[in-house]
Amino acid sequence: MRVPMLDLSEQYQTLREDMISVLDDVMGSSRFILGDNVKKLEADVAQYSNTKYAVGVGNGSDAIHIALQAAGVEAGHEVITTPFTFFATAGAIARAGATPVFVDIDPVTFNIDPSKIEAAITDKTKAIIPVHLYGQMADMDPIVEIANKHNLAIVEDAAQAIGSTYKGKSVGELGTAATYSFFPTKNLGAYGDGGMIVTNNDEMAEKMSVIRVHGSKPKYYHHVLGYNSRLDELQAAVLNVKFPHLDKWSEMRQQNAATYTQLLKEQLGDKVVTPVALENRRHVFHQYTLRVEKRDELQAYLKEQGIDTMVYYPLCLHIQPVFKDLGYKEGDFPEAEKAAKEAVSLPMFPELKLEQQEYVVSQIAAFYK
Known part of the structure; x- marks a missing residue:
């Protein structure tokens, strides 16, 4: 698929x-x-x-x-x-x-x-x-x-x-x-x-x-x-x-996010960290972003299975070459740098189908098994 x-x-x-x-x-x-x-x-x-x-x-x-x-x-x-x-x-x-x-x-x-x-x-x-x-x-x-x-x-x-x-x-x-x-x-x-x-x-x-x-x-x-x-x-x-149509599309994104989270919890437990929508906030899920182990290997595997993913963002701004004169170095912001190594975003748009989500999650589960 x-x-x-x-x-x-x-x-x-x-x-x-x-x-x-x-x-x-x-x-x-x-x-x-x-x-x-x-x-x-x-x-x-x-x-x-x-x-x-x-x-x-x-x-x-x-x-x-x-x-x-x-x-x-x-x-x-x-x-x-x-x-x-x-x-x-x-x-x-x-x-x-x-x-x-x-x-x-x-x-x-x-x-x-x-x-x-x-x-x-x-x-x-x-x-x-x-x-x-x-x-x-x-x-x-x-x-x-x-x-x-x-x-x-x-x-x-x-x-x-x-x-x-x-x-x-x-x-x-x-x-x-x-x-x-x-x-x-x-x-x-x-x-x-x-x-x-x-x-x-x-x-x-x-x-x-x-x-x-x-x-x-x-x-x-x-x-x-x-x-x-x-x-x-x-x-x-x-x-x-x-x-x-914006609010309707946002609700569809929220439903897709809930489906992803349910499927991932059922099939992978705590193997991946799913997004958290905090209390008293409306999360409109522009992206559905996981934290995972072996992120780059997972991304390569999913690509072979026909599944697109994106990494937002692989290199933090403080270590971008254009900002080298600011004097920052790797290790200055450990949480941001850790996220840059672990974060991967799954397909997310209002019209995403249930069977597509089931396929994505099944392939993530297959990779970790």
Whole structure:
């Protein structure tokens, strides 16, 4: 049996007529930049996030960068984040001219460990970026407490976590701002790049809206150095078709996760460590990630059986070659480094079939037997 990591074809077929219609409408309107589709999506995502504002931008990486700039992060500042995340998190810090400062992760959730943050704060620290990895929010209460104590901005990297909640609060409600990615593989994915920033801060929203259009307001008058980073009207139209289905798709992901966990417990017991959805949090399972022994050998075996898997992420950011000048070394963040050696993500998408999941788990069991 062939089991892909992600299959968007069935989803497209259910939405095909609506997609063709809205894309034809956009092309017929000849309004391709910051039109009505972008405005509608911004309004809907802001409401969904329980925030006052949403600002559509070119991609999730720019979303972090623009949010940091709007929060006043610049050269000479430091921003605290996790070393166990996609490169864009720390890349945005560096592009803003600041220095990434890493702290270790919670081994249960793979998210930043709040108990490690305060020791990393210096007089140069300007912000904290908690990453809501794999679809579950980080432990925000202590992070907010630390940020308030030290007058720091919080930019939530929610690229993988649209729809997740923490003690009833949505992404963006607890931080200064939160950033989404609409990369095609995300829970709410475009047919190309796209991103968005949500916030309740009036000043931040205004700054971000100006930064995304070359720092121009009014047009051709530039008071800040901005970028060309606008959410495309065609992509917004695609996302407007998909958005009403997001909660249903999240529920399907949650059901698939529950099925995986049940099957794995039945067939492997404690041989693998399954994901934990913590109490008072809504985990939207962008990924279903295990901790396993002999991870690389398992991955190779599953590939031979026609099963795709992914490793998010095989090399922690603090030991990436591009960040060698920061002075970190292997061993500095043992939990993150251990996760990088043990974590493997199984196929996960709303339309995943029970027989596909049964096959995946049976092959994992066969490998360990």
